[in-house]
Amino acid sequence: MLRLRDIGWTVGGATIVDSVSLDVHEGEFLAFIGPNGAGKTSLFNLVSGINRASRGTIELDGADITGEAAYARARRGLGRTFQTSSLWPGMTVADHVELAAQAADGGSYRVWRRADGYPEQVAEVLARTELAHRADTPADVLSHGEKRKLELAVLLVGEPRLMLLDEPMAGVSAEEVPALTALIRSLHRDEHRTVLMVEHHMDVLLGLADRLAVMHHGTLLALDTPQAVMDDATVQQAYLGEEL
Template sequence: MISATGVGWKVGGAQILHDVSLTVGTGELLGIIGPNGAGKSSLVNILSGVTRPSSGRITVQDRDVTRSSATARARMGLARSFQTSALFDGLTAGENVRLAVQAAGPAPFSPFRAAGPASGRRVDDLLARVRMPGRGATLARDLSHGDRRKLELAMALASSPSTLLLDEPMAGVSAEDVDGLTEIIGEVRDSGVAVAMVEHHMHVVLGLADRVAVLHHGELLAVGAPAEVTSDERVQQAYLGEAL
C-alpha cells in the first residue's frame, strides 16, 4: 500500500535519513522503533508528504508520489496523526470530527456548509469506533489527553483511509488509555488498513506489529518479525539494551 525505496534526507550537511527502504501491505501493521533522534518522525513526514526526500522514491498503491503534496496523498487514501495534538480546542469533539468528514467529502470543502443527516450519522459512528459514544458535545479542550488521542484517530479515519501513519499515538497517555488505543489500532489494522506506527511503548509494538523496523542514526538497522528483531544483537546493543 505504501513503500519507501532508498529514501535519504539531508538538512544542510547533516544526513538525517540514509537509504531507507520499507513497505507496508494491506492489513499489515509495521512498528517503527529506534532511539530518540533516529529519524522516525522524519520518515513519517516523508511518507505523508509533509517533507520531500533528498533522494529515493515513495509510492502509494504502486503510484509514484515522491513529488506529490500531502493533500494529494490524502486524496489517494493516506491519513496520519502527529506527535502533538492537532485539534480545534474551541469546538466540540463532534464538530472536530464533522470538519474531518466534510473535508473528506466529494464536494469542495467549506467549514460553513451545513452538515446533513448522513454527516451526523458518520460522526456518531466514528466516535463510537474510538470508544467515545455520547461525547460529541464535549469541548475538545475539556477532554482527557487519552480522549484527545482517540479523537485524533476518529478524525484520521474520517476519510476511510487505506493507509494510516501514526506518530507516537500513545505519547503521554495513561496506562488505561494505552490499552484502549491499542485495541482501537488493532481493529483498524484488522479491517484491512495498512498501518505504520512509530511508538516507544515496546509492549504495544510487540503485541500489535506484524513486522518491526528499527532505525538507528538514520539507517534501517533491522526489519522483520517482532521476535526476530528483538533477538538481534545489533538491535539490543543500539536500543533495547538486553534481550526481551
Template sequence: MSSPTPSAAPPRDGRGTAPMLVLDDLSWSVGGAVIVDGVSMTVDDGEFLAVIGPNGAGKTSLFNLVSGLTRPTRGRLELAGTDITRLPPHRRARLGLGRTFQTSSVFADLSVGANVGLAVQARSGESRRFWRRAAPVGGPEIGRVLELVRLSHRVDALAGDLAHGDKRKLELALLLAREPRLILLDEPMAGVSAGEIGELVEVIRTVHREQGCTVLMVEHHMEVLLDMADRLAVMHHGALLALADPDTAMADPQVQAAYLGDTL
C-alpha cells in the same frame, strides 16, 4: 553497516496483493548531515508495521518524508502503486494517507461531533462550508466513526475538555472520517495516562483489523508494539537496521546493541 534482509509480511486473507507503501532508497540530508539514509522497504496492504529505534534514529523524519512534509534528497515513494515522491501532503491525503502527530491536534473550541463533521465535509468536498453546523452533515457517518473510537458518549463535549487519551481517539476519528488506506501514528501514547493506554490500544486494533487500514506506528511503549505489530522496522542513525517479525528483530545482535548503546 550491513543492509537488513527484509522479511516478507505474513499473508492476509482478503487483503489486497499490491503493496500499500514502497520506499526505494529514501534519503534526506540537511546541510551535509544525513538524517534518513537510503531506507528501502515494502509495506503490504493491511500490514501493521512498527517503526522503532533509539532517540534521534530518524523515525519521525521518515514519517515526514512519507507524509510529504519533507521532500527527499534521494529516492522515491509509492502509495498503492502511485508515485507520490513529489506530491504535497494534501494530494497524498486524497490518495488515502493519514497521519497523527506527537502533539494532539483538534479544534478545541468545537464539539467532538463537530470536529468529526468537518472531517466528513473535507472528504466530501464541502470543507469550504466550515462555518455551517458540522454535525448534521453526514450525521450517521459521525456516529459510526465515533463508535469505532469509543467516543459516542462524548459527541457533544468540547474537544478541549477531553482527557488526553480521548483527544488521541478523536484524532483517530478525524482520520477515519476521511477513509484512509494508510495511517501513520507518531507516538500515539505520548502523554496518555497508564489507565488510558489499554483502551487506546484497543481502538488502534479496531482501526487496523476491522477497518482494514494499513498502519505504521512509532511508539516507545515496546510491550504495545511487540503485541500489535506484524513486523518491526528498526532505525539507527537514519538507516534501516533490521526489518523482521518482532521476535526475530529483537533477537538481532545489532538491534540489541543499538538499544543498549554498544558500538555497532
C-alpha cells in the same frame, strides 16, 4: 502497497534519513522503533508528503508518489496522525468530526458552518472510536486517551487505507492504553487497514505489530518480526542504555 527505495532527507548538510528501503504489504502492521532523534517522524513526514525526500522513490499501490503533495497522497488513501495534538481546544468532539467530513466531501475547512451536515457519518465514526458520549465535549476537556481517539476519529472520516500513526500513546495514562491499543488493533484487524506506527512502548507493539523496523541515526537498522528484532545482537547493541 508502499515501497520505499533508497529514501534520504538532508537538511542544512545534516542527513536525517539515510537510504531507507522497505516494502509494506497490504494489510500489514509495521511498527517503527528507535532512540529519540533516530529519524522516525522525519521518515513519516517524507512518506506522507509533509516534506519531500532529497533522494530515492516512494511508490503507493505501484504509482510513483515521490513528487506528490500531501493532499494528493491523502486522496490516494494515505492518512496520518501527529505526535503532538492537532485538535482545536474549544471545539467539540462532534464538530471536529463534522469538519473532517466536510473536508473529505470536498468542502473547505469552514469553522463557521453549522455542524448539521453529516450527522450519520459523525455518529458512526464516534461510535467506532467510543466517543459518542463525549460528542458535545470541547476537545480541551478530554483526557489524553480521548484526545488520541478523537485524532483517530478525524483520520477515519477520510477512510484511509494506509494509516501512519506517530506515537499515538504519547501522554496517555497507563489506564487508557489498553482501550486505545484495542481500537488501533480493530482498525487493523477488523477494518483491514494497513498501519505504520511509531511507538516507544514495546509492550504495546508486541500485541499489534507484524514486523518491527528499527531506526538508528536515520538508517534502517533492522526489519523483521518482533521476536527476531528483539533477539538481534546489532539492535541490542544500538539500544544499550536505551529502552527496548
